[in-house]
Amino acid sequence: LGIVVIVFLICLCPYFCISLSGQDTFLNASTAAFVICLFYFNSCLNPVIYAFCYPWFRKSIKLIVTLQILQPGSCQTNIL
Numbered sequence: 001l002g003i004v005v006i007v008f009l010i011c012l013c014p015y016f017c018i019s020l021s022g023q024d025t026f027l028n029a030s031t032a033a034f035v036i037c038l039f040y041f042n043s044c045l046n047p048v049i050y051a052f053c054y055p056w057f058r059k060s061i062k063l064i065v066t067l068q069i070l071q072p073g074s075c076q077t078n079i080l
Contacts, residue, residue, distance in 0.1 A: 003053060007042060007049060008042055011042035014038060015035050015036070015039045018035060056079050
């Protein structure tokens with residue numbers, strides 16, 4: 001959980017620093033695009049972080065992707 005929070009802060013701090021300082025009118029287009037892309041990049045990184053750090057998440061995704069979740073008795077599957 002700590003890794004997710006650190007990545008969240010790294011990705012969103014530039015956006016909030018610029019927004020809260022009121023200097024968003026002085027940004028050029030490339031800087032604004034970079035800050036917004038970094039803001040959205042956090043959403044892309046979360047599943048990757050969970051997949052690398054949490055084995056229960058990997059097992060759950062495997063069950064969903066292989067459609068084993070649709071088989072009878074899948075509600076008793078132990079993912080931990």
